Amino acid sequence: MKKIGIADTTFARYDMYESAVDELSRIGTGYEIERYTVPGIKDLAIASQKLIDSGCDIVMALGMPGPEPIDKQCADQASKALLYVELKKNTHIIEVFVHEDEVEEEKDLADLADKRAREHAENVYDLLFRPERLEEEAGRGEREGFPDVGPLR
Amino acid sequence: MKKIGIADTTFARYDMYESAVDELSRIGTGYEIERYTVPGIKDLAIASQKLIDSGCDIVMALGMPGPEPIDKQCADQASKALLYVELKKNTHIIEVFVHEDEVEEEKDLADLADKRAREHAENVYDLLFRPERLEEEAGRGEREGFPDVGPLR
Amino acid sequence: MKKIGIADTTFARYDMYESAVDELSRIGTGYEIERYTVPGIKDLAIASQKLIDSGCDIVMALGMPGPEPIDKQCADQASKALLYVELKKNTHIIEVFVHEDEVEEEKDLADLADKRAREHAENVYDLLFRPERLEEEAGRGEREGFPDVGPLR
Amino acid sequence: MKKIGIADTTFARYDMYESAVDELSRIGTGYEIERYTVPGIKDLAIASQKLIDSGCDIVMALGMPGPEPIDKQCADQASKALLYVELKKNTHIIEVFVHEDEVEEEKDLADLADKRAREHAENVYDLLFRPERLEEEAGRGEREGFPDVGPLR
Amino acid sequence: MKKIGIADTTFARYDMYESAVDELSRIGTGYEIERYTVPGIKDLAIASQKLIDSGCDIVMALGMPGPEPIDKQCADQASKALLYVELKKNTHIIEVFVHEDEVEEEKDLADLADKRAREHAENVYDLLFRPERLEEEAGRGEREGFPDVGPLR
Numbered sequence: 001m002k003k004i005g006i007a008d009t010t011f012a013r014y015d016m017y018e019s020a021v022d023e024l025s026r027i028g029t030g031y032e033i034e035r036y037t038v039p040g041i042k043d044l045a046i047a048s049q050k051l052i053d054s055g056c057d058i059v060m061a062l063g064m065p066g067p068e069p070i071d072k073q074c075a076d077q078a079s080k081a082l083l084y085v086e087l088k089k090n091t092h093i094i095e096v097f098v099h100e101d102e103v104e105e106e107k108d109l110a111d112l113a114d115k116r117a118r119e120h121a122e123n124v125y126d127l128l129f130r131p132e133r134l135e136e137e138a139g140r141g142e143r144e145g146f147p148d149v150g151p152l153r
Numbered sequence: 154m155k156k157i158g159i160a161d162t163t164f165a166r167y168d169m170y171e172s173a174v175d176e177l178s179r180i181g182t183g184y185e186i187e188r189y190t191v192p193g194i195k196d197l198a199i200a201s202q203k204l205i206d207s208g209c210d211i212v213m214a215l216g217m218p219g220p221e222p223i224d225k226q227c228a229d230q231a232s233k234a235l236l237y238v239e240l241k242k243n244t245h246i247i248e249v250f251v252h253e254d255e256v257e258e259e260k261d262l263a264d265l266a267d268k269r270a271r272e273h274a275e276n277v278y279d280l281l282f283r284p285e286r287l288e289e290e291a292g293r294g295e296r297e298g299f300p301d302v303g304p305l306r
Numbered sequence: 307m308k309k310i311g312i313a314d315t316t317f318a319r320y321d322m323y324e325s326a327v328d329e330l331s332r333i334g335t336g337y338e339i340e341r342y343t344v345p346g347i348k349d350l351a352i353a354s355q356k357l358i359d360s361g362c363d364i365v366m367a368l369g370m371p372g373p374e375p376i377d378k379q380c381a382d383q384a385s386k387a388l389l390y391v392e393l394k395k396n397t398h399i400i401e402v403f404v405h406e407d408e409v410e411e412e413k414d415l416a417d418l419a420d421k422r423a424r425e426h427a428e429n430v431y432d433l434l435f436r437p438e439r440l441e442e443e444a445g446r447g448e449r450e451g452f453p454d455v456g457p458l459r
Numbered sequence: 460m461k462k463i464g465i466a467d468t469t470f471a472r473y474d475m476y477e478s479a480v481d482e483l484s485r486i487g488t489g490y491e492i493e494r495y496t497v498p499g500i501k502d503l504a505i506a507s508q509k510l511i512d513s514g515c516d517i518v519m520a521l522g523m524p525g526p527e528p529i530d531k532q533c534a535d536q537a538s539k540a541l542l543y544v545e546l547k548k549n550t551h552i553i554e555v556f557v558h559e560d561e562v563e564e565e566k567d568l569a570d571l572a573d574k575r576a577r578e579h580a581e582n583v584y585d586l587l588f589r590p591e592r593l594e595e596e597a598g599r600g601e602r603e604g605f606p607d608v609g610p611l612r
Numbered sequence: 613m614k615k616i617g618i619a620d621t622t623f624a625r626y627d628m629y630e631s632a633v634d635e636l637s638r639i640g641t642g643y644e645i646e647r648y649t650v651p652g653i654k655d656l657a658i659a660s661q662k663l664i665d666s667g668c669d670i671v672m673a674l675g676m677p678g679p680e681p682i683d684k685q686c687a688d689q690a691s692k693a694l695l696y697v698e699l700k701k702n703t704h705i706i707e708v709f710v711h712e713d714e715v716e717e718e719k720d721l722a723d724l725a726d727k728r729a730r731e732h733a734e735n736v737y738d739l740l741f742r743p744e745r746l747e748e749e750a751g752r753g754e755r756e757g758f759p760d761v762g763p764l765r
Contacts, residue, residue, distance in 0.1 A: 015292030139321030168598030474751030
């Protein structure tokens with residue numbers, strides 16, 4: 001039995017946790033889930049660290065940075081902190097960030113958040129249980145949340 | 154009895170410490186407060202570290218970066234240092250920064266600083282005493298200092 | 307017998323692993339190869355760390371960041387994390403990144419990725435088995451993937 | 460008896476060390492001073508580390524970055540390194556940087572450097588000997604080198 | 613007998629190693645030199661770390677970043693990694709970077725690289741053998757590779 005940690009925020013405007021959990025349940029079994037909710041994306045790194053300390057074998061960090069330049073700066077800080085925890089704890093943390101300016105219409109943002117959370121949930125499952133699937137897809141232009149662009153040529 | 158550390162600066166133009174302490178007293182009890190004042194936002198990280206070394210279970214770091222590009226650079230350095238301390242000490246540090254250019258009129262800046270300090274004080278209380286409240290609000294588009302934007306759709 | 311680790315991604319649009327392995331086989335022997343495939347460039351650092359923990363004497367980290375500003379930010383985060391692992395583990399990690407906007411025509415991107423992977427494979431071989439070759443080429447304006455620019459004057 | 464370390468550079472165009480030492484002597488006693496001069500601002504972090512290793516209770520890092528974009532990048536690197544040493548050694552390092560483009564006329568730059576060094580020297584003294592003075596000034600819009608802007612409203 | 617490490621790259625377009633070694637031989641004796649050549653500037657940090665592990669008392673890191681924005685980003689990563697090694701190993705690393713866009717004419721670039729390497733070689737010698745010379749020059753507006761700008765006023 002593996003344990004998957006999921007860190008998320010009250011700042012986000014979509015409940016990506018539900019999408020991730022639902023997708024994981026479609027894919028397979030053999031894991032339990034622990035959740036840790038924090039105010040904003042800058043708090044995701046310590047939440048992830050505490051999830052790993054609590055026994056998680058992998059963590060998903062779910063966040064939705066805003067569209068302003070200062071939001072990009074905050075997202076950069078949050079991402080770097082997640083990378084630091086990942087390397088310090090030697091445990092994969094899959095960052096699932098949806099930037100508000102990735103789509104033009106607000107109505108498309110919820111779809112993007114849902115799809116990205118689901119496709120990264122599959123990555124999490126693959127890393128834990130079937131890494132050979134990732135190797136088969138190496139260099140194939142996969143995209144999470146948007147259609148895959150495919151390999152060159 | 155928990156201990157909440159509050160680090161603040163002489164550079165800031167509003168006493169957010171008073172707002173945070175007042176709000177905490179409205180919300181509940183069970184904690185004591187320790188303060189550490191430094192010259193500027195770049196000094197908040199070591200102040201937070203010393204507060205944690207002194208027994209604080211969580212820290213609020215209060216700062217007001219200026220509006221110039223160099224101020225944004227300083228704020229970025231300060232934020233990254235706060236994240237580093239947070240992860241090194243495995244203790245939540247809630248960054249409460251108010252940027253001078255977040256509002257157009259100077260008269261709105263004091264209101265923003267007061268509200269943001271109060272709403273983050275509630276986050277601090279929740280993280281310490283009732284984390285289930287954060288989980289209930291996950292993905293609901295909460296904003297500190299400004300009106301919540303709410304969930305998508 | 308040395309061990310060369312190769313980390314790559316499903317995000318990339320070209321299988322640079324094949325180019326690197328093919329080139330290494332042309333250059334010489336005395337090594338075995340271990341592969342670790344992850345979803346995106348931000349996952350390359352932990353993949354590299356795990357490859358080194360698994361006994362690799364050097365690692366190639368293969369990635370293809372996208373053309374948008376946010377992609378540059380992600381590449382910066384990924385590069386810094388790779389440097390951190392390299393210094394923590396005291397083991398060379400050769401970053402082989404191909405940015406989608408390095409060439410104007412998409413058809414040139416596959417060629418660039420292939421050539422860069424091959425020329426860095428030679429660097430990896432030199433670092434492992436014949437460092438004196440690098441010293442002979444010091445200051446000579448070598449470029450990986452594009453024609454060498456040569457020394458000044 | 461406390462020890463104050465002062466790190467400075469040959470790159471700077473004003474001897475801020477003299478200003479800082481003179482101001483400290485006006486404010487009070489109970490300390491000795493150790494100096495460490497390096498070529499440029501990027502060398503200030505290791506100079507500060509060596510000063511702390513040598514017994515300093517606090518360090519002033521004096522530097523004057525140039526006006527070009529690359530100078531801002533260097534200053535950012537230097538500042539982050541100073542923060543890293545500060546947190547690693549758990550010892551305050553007061554960064555005193557004067558950017559050449561903070562004033563329009565070169566003749567105002569020497570005044571700014573002199574004043575900033577003096578006002579930060581007072582911060583250093585306060586942190587060492589009378590931290591309650593900083594707490595009294597919290598949130599009051601203090602500025603080092605320029606006139607204080609004061610609290611909002 | 614001291615040991616000076618020199619790390620350089622095959623990417624650079626000028627052999628700054630020769631300039632540095634020649635200048636050191638003009639200035640004085642009492643040291644030996646160890647060289648470590650790597651492909652690019654991002655590899656200079658681990659080369660410097662290995663030189664220090666091999667017994668070097670100080671390191672020169674010689675590099676020539678290109679003129680594009682991505683080159684500036686790489687130089688920033690390389691510089692931060694050099695700072696990290698310097699602080700971790702508590703050993704001076706003198707970064708000698710020449711940016712291709714520092715001069716307008718390519719013919720001036722070789723001169724700049726030669727002069728900068730020589731003037732930093734003197735800094736290295738001073739740090740090792742006569743630090744009092746740096747203190748005498750503090751605040752005097754020294755520049756490496758270009759004419760000194762001198763002190764203000």
